[in-house]
Amino acid sequence: MNLPPLDLLVPQHVRQFEAYVPSPPDSELRKMFGVERLVRMNNNENPFGPPPAAAAFLKSFDPASVARYPSGDCQPLRIRLSDYLGIKVSQLLFGNGANEVISFVIKAFCQQGDNIVTADRTFAVYEWIARFSGVGVKLAPLDDFGFDDEGLLGLVDSRTKLVFICNPNNPTGSWWNRERLTRFLDRLGPNHIVVLDEAYFEFMDQPDYPDGISLLPQYPNLIIFRTFSKMFGLAGLRIGYLAGSEAVVDIVRKTAIVYSVNSIAQEAALAALDDLEFIRATRAMVQEGQQMLAEQCAALKLPILSSDCNFAMIKLPFSDTLAYRLLMQQGFMIRTMTGFRFPGWIRVSMVKRDEMRLFCDALARLVHSRTDQSMLAKTYGVSAS
Ligand SMILES: Cc1ncc(COP(=O)(O)O)c(C=O)c1O
Known part of the structure; x- marks a missing residue:
């Protein structure tokens, strides 16, 4: 049977709309990026799980x-x-x-x-x-x-x-x-x-x-x-x-x-609904994570928008999609922000202390490696893409 006449059937505002593509399941991402563990920092979830x-x-x-x-x-x-x-x-x-x-x-x-x-x-x-x-x-x-x-x-x-x-x-x-x-x-x-x-x-x-x-x-x-x-x-x-x-x-x-x-x-x-102790513990985790991240960004000279919420935005001196790939290879899933009209920014969700410490280290490695590469590119004309 022929395809239905989609041009006639589908309203223009639906035809024009670009469907959102959700990220593949974690198991597939782990395989794609060759990592055993993936720390989810892309969706502002609570790393403690439910109360x-x-x-x-x-x-x-x-x-x-x-x-x-x-x-x-x-x-x-x-x-x-x-x-x-x-x-x-x-x-x-x-x-x-x-x-x-x-x-x-x-x-x-x-x-x-x-x-x-x-x-x-x-x-x-x-x-x-x-x-x-x-x-x-x-x-x-x-x-x-x-x-x-x-x-x-x-x-x-x-x-x-x-x-x-x-x-x-x-x-x-x-x-x-x-x-x-x-x-x-x-x-x-x-x-x-x-x-x-x-x-x-x-x-x-x-x-x-x-x-x-x-x-x-x-x-x-x-x-x-x-x-x-x-x-x-x-x-x-x-x-x-x-x-x-x-x-x-x-x-x-x-x-x-x-x-x-x-x-x-x-x-x-x-x-x-009303586990106040759980809310207190989550807020404390968020505050600590925000502070660790803010200190690391200050050391790396990266602009950061900290907040009272369980996420922060960081401005990188290189592409956010490149940062996504390189951080995934280190086991950290962040949100790229180009699609949200913030090119060059990433959004990261707060996670527990040990994982945030590892993320801060990964961010430092990423920034240093990109800086080294762009210096190489400037000095020797080597591609930094
Ligand atoms: C501001 C805001 N509103 C609404 C939602 C949707 O939340 P839900 O998971 O309940 O659909 C989100 C989820 O990220 C959000 O950040």
């Missing part, structure tokens, strides 16, 4: 129970979380990771001709989902690595449905304090939905970092995203959520996929 209570639940999980469908709307988890957050159960909506929740929101509010507004260098999934959904995207350049309120406000028009603010911003780690955020919300007014992505909320310990959920009574046009992938170490189970005013969440629920959060994820999230 002990969630790990214990996973070990004791009864396989027979997977024959049953999960709660279609994560009800037990929503009840528990609503109590924890001090909001109503009906103000919460779960998805298969915060990524899926982004898609629910864009589907709920946008049609062709509408647009979203966000920063040019932030978490790329807002832009990607809008683009392959045929929705316009307006991007305000970052100002000194942070979201620029004036730039964002200048792009908003009558067809702007959603403004995405990543707070703190992945990948730069910058964040708006409460005063700056509320000033922005006041100036924008109630005619647009503001999505505040707080994927890294639990890492933030600064007194003036705003808890978006506490702003919901004052700003019913606000939607907050959170996830169990980062602090809570459940990235592989895919579970995230949004919180908003009842009226807004009722709308988003229309475009949500029922049953998309599996039962293991729901129960593990319930068990993970």
Whole structure:
């Protein structure tokens, strides 16, 4: 049979979109780069794994129970979380990771001709989902690595449905304090939905970092995203959520996929929820990692954007894709940033002390070897590629 007429069947905005290519499985990467061990520093995961209570639940999980469908709307988890957050159960909506929740929101509010507004260098999934959904995207350049309120406000028009603010911003780690955020919300007014992505909320310990959920009574046009992938170490189970005013969440629920959060994820999230000791230990690991990395970058004269989150960005004096290959050969997987409009930068996630020490050594070897090669190239005309 002939191929279907894809040119006719596929909307232009889908044809034009370049699909994201995920990285191959670790086992394949280990073979490709000839290493026995690979330290994952590319996805801002928690190297401790999930909190002990969630790990214990996973070990004791009864396989027979997977024959049953999960709660279609994560009800037990929503009840528990609503109590924890001090909001109503009906103000919460779960998805298969915060990524899926982004898609629910864009589907709920946008049609062709509408647009979203966000920063040019932030978490790329807002832009990607809008683009392959045929929705316009307006991007305000970052100002000194942070979201620029004036730039964002200048792009908003009558067809702007959603403004995405990543707070703190992945990948730069910058964040708006409460005063700056509320000033922005006041100036924008109630005619647009503001999505505040707080994927890294639990890492933030600064007194003036705003808890978006506490702003919901004052700003019913606000939607907050959170996830169990980062602090809570459940990235592989895919579970995230949004919180908003009842009226807004009722709308988003229309475009949500029922049953998309599996039962293991729901129960593990319930068990993970309030282990304060685990959060303290993770924050301590992050702080120590940030400090070790900052000291190494200072010694190597590499610009670094440290943050309160579990990642940092480093500027290299050579290509980030080359750095990726050379670091992989030493067993470290980092994130290249050219594709995220930061050519020559890498983003690295915080890992435990011993692995971070080894990474700092690998970074030094990399920088010294590239510097030596470019000196050779300059002196003798030897290629440094
Ligand atoms: C800012 C931000 N938002 C959302 C997500 C998506 O998280 P999830 O794993 O819950 O889909 C991430 C993941 O990297 C993120 O960094």
